[in-house]
Every structure is written in C-alpha cells, then in structure tokens.
Amino acid sequence: MSELQRFLFDRMPVRGLLVRLTNDWREVLQRRPGESAFPPPVRALLGEMAAASVLMQASLRFEGALVLQVFGDGPVKLAVAEVQHDLAFRVTASITGDVAADAQLEAMLNVHGGGRCAITLDPQGRQPGQQPYQGVVPLHGDRREPLQQLSLVLEHYMLQSEQLDTRLVLAANDDIAAGLLIQRMPVSGAGNLGGERNEDRIGLDEDYKRIALLAGTLTDEELLTLPSETLLRRLFWEEPLRRFERQAGESAPRFACNCSRQRVGRMLLGLGAAEVEDIVAEQGRVEIGCEFCGLKYHFDPVDVGGLFTPASAQAPGSAAIN
Ligand SMILES: [Zn+2]
Numbered sequence: 001m002s003e004l005q006r007f008l009f010d011r012m013p014v015r016g017l018l019v020r021l022t023n024d025w026r027e028v029l030q031r032r033p034g035e036s037a038f039p040p041p042v043r044a045l046l047g048e049m050a051a052a053s054v055l056m057q058a059s060l061r062f063e064g065a066l067v068l069q070v071f072g073d074g075p076v077k078l079a080v081a082e083v084q085h086d087l088a089f090r091v092t093a094s095i096t097g098d099v100a101a102d103a104q105l106e107a108m109l110n111v112h113g114g115g116r117c118a119i120t121l122d123p124q125g126r127q128p129g130q131q132p133y134q135g136v137v138p139l140h141g142d143r144r145e146p147l148q149q150l151s152l153v154l155e156h157y158m159l160q161s162e163q164l165d166t167r168l169v170l171a172a173n174d175d176i177a178a179g180l181l182i183q184r185m186p187v188s189g190a191g192n193l194g195g196e197r198n199e200d201r202i203g204l205d206e207d208y209k210r211i212a213l214l215a216g217t218l219t220d221e222e223l224l225t226l227p228s229e230t231l232l233r234r235l236f237w238e239e240p241l242r243r244f245e246r247q248a249g250e251s252a253p254r255f256a257c258n259c260s261r262q263r264v265g266r267m268l269l270g271l272g273a274a275e276v277e278d279i280v281a282e283q284g285r286v287e288i289g290c291e292f293c294g295l296k297y298h299f300d301p302v303d304v305g306g307l308f309t310p311a312s313a314q315a316p317g318s319a320a321i322n
Helices: 023-030 040-060 105-109 150-162 206-215 220-225 228-236 261-271 273-283 301-307
Strands: 003-009 014-021 064-071 076-083 088-095 116-123 133-138 166-172 177-184 241-244 286-289 296-299
Touching: 003 040, 003 228, 014 040, 014 206, 014 228, 023 040, 023 088, 040 064, 040 076, 040 088, 040 105, 040 150, 040 166, 040 177, 076 105, 116 150, 133 150, 150 166, 166 206, 166 220, 177 206, 177 220, 206 228, 220 228, 228 241, 261 273, 261 286, 261 296, 261 301, 273 286, 273 301, 296 301
Parallel strands: none
Antiparallel strands: 003 014, 003 241, 014 177, 064 076, 064 116, 076 088, 116 133, 166 177, 286 296
16 A cells, blocks of 8 residues: 655654555556657656655645656656645656657757656645746756756755655655655754744754764665564664654545546537547547546537536536536
8 A cells, every 4th residue: 555654753853755656546546558658758757746745644644735846858758747735646747859768858858958857746625826836956066967867856845845854765666656755854943042044953953963964874675675664663763753643534645536527528619619620520429538547528519519608508407517
C-alpha cells in the first residue's frame, strides 16, 4: 500500500517526510498500456513528480490543489503532477518528440535552456477573479548550469518561495515512486520571540545541515526497495528520530482523478458550437479522453445539441449535461 511517514528529530528544528507510492503508482502506469505508455525516462520523471508533489503538499498542508508543472522546450512539452489536500494525486505528460532511453531533465525538457518549473497553489472554492498563487523556477542552477535532477530544481524553489532549507531525494521505477524530504522547520509561533525570520536562518542550522547530509547518502536503490522503518533507521540511527502515526482523518496518498462529464462539457462549450458541430459532422460524435486517467467521454449529436441550447430553451426536466 502507498504510504506517507511523518517524522521529526527531538529538540531540533528539523522535520522529515517519506513517501512510497506503490499500488497507486502501478495503477497510473497500467492506465497507459502498450502504445499509449510514456517512454521510460518520462515515466521515471512523472513518478518523481508524483512523489515530490505529495511531499510538498503534505509539508504545506495546503487547503486546495498543489500543481507541479514542468514546461519544456525539448521532446517533452509539459509534465504535470497534481495533488489534492487529501493527497489524491494524478500525473500526465505531453510529448512531441523522441525521448532517448537515457534522457535526463535537460534532454527531455531543457534542450535550449528555456525549461521552467511552476508550482501552483490553487485554493479550494476559489472565487472567480481570484488568482491562484504561482512560483516559477528555471531548470538551471545559480551559475546557469543545467540541472539534471528534479530534486535540485525543487530544493531551489523551496528555498526561494518558502525561505526553508530543504533536502529532497527522489526516485521512481515502474513499481514504485518514492521520495524523502528533510526540512528546517519555519521559525514562527511561540518559539520565535526574537522576531527572527526564516530567511535569516538559511544555511545556518547545524542540526539541519548534518541531517540533510545524511539524507544525501541515500541511494536510489535504498529509497526504492527498503521499507520506511528500515530506511529511516539505517540513515538516522544516531539521531533522536521520532516517527508519527497517521492521525485520524488524515488520508494516505492515493491515485484519483477528478475529471467529470460536466467539466468536459464546459470545455466543449469553450470551444464553441461551430467547432464542436464540425467534429460531430465529421466523426458522428465527439470523443474526449482524460489525459490523466484515460477515461473516455462521448458526446453524440443529441448531447452536443443540448450542450449549446440555453437552459431556458430546454423542455422541463431535461438536462444538457449529466
Ligand atoms: Zn480523469
């Protein structure tokens, strides 16, 4: 089963999260069988993105959706991972060219240096006109060197937007997507009488530095194969680590897609009657597949007619979209 483990270190301003997406990750891949499967490097990237977004959502506890997007200028145009407040996640990618079997971040998404990573926090029940918060970081480091690992890009983002030192280790194969996050805790609340700010503490906490260094020794192999308890014991056996049981009402990470016929209907409305009727004339009906879960939605001529008829003009009891 997929799991999320929270932990902290006694008397140190350091917290951690470990995520292992197992059966849920395999379900994501099973929904794209055969020809529709993403190339292996893209599958690995999406697995890392899924694990990373669950970690970020679980650390921020944001009341809404966290959307991690990487916009590329190479064969991969876009890779997306989305995680809801209850840790339901989904991922997809849009690919326009050949992805080499050994491609890393640069060869997939940053061939001409134009790749960008965006993290969007979209609040639940957002009002019309209210903008979601978005932070954007490039796919290169401070000396403009192209970054080859998603974890480095996201560490940069966490430092820039949250002013928090963060160490991320991510890995994924076709069986499991996993990640470890170590983070210096925000200096806020009762313990912060001196008015110290998060940015004043960047790179200064010795406990954080030591624990982050230990986290950095974790190999992909260990992250992908060891049970949580063994992994944490092996890495931090000299540290006063305290693991937390999952709280009541807190859900485990899981795959779920929130697409619906209603949303697809709204999307068709956005395309306009002329365009949609053209498709119906040509193909007999409109078929829209969800990019995230593979579900197919069909609209026949009657559905399309209802869609573009104002509700007031419809016979009582009929529904345009259901
Ligand atoms: Zn879907």
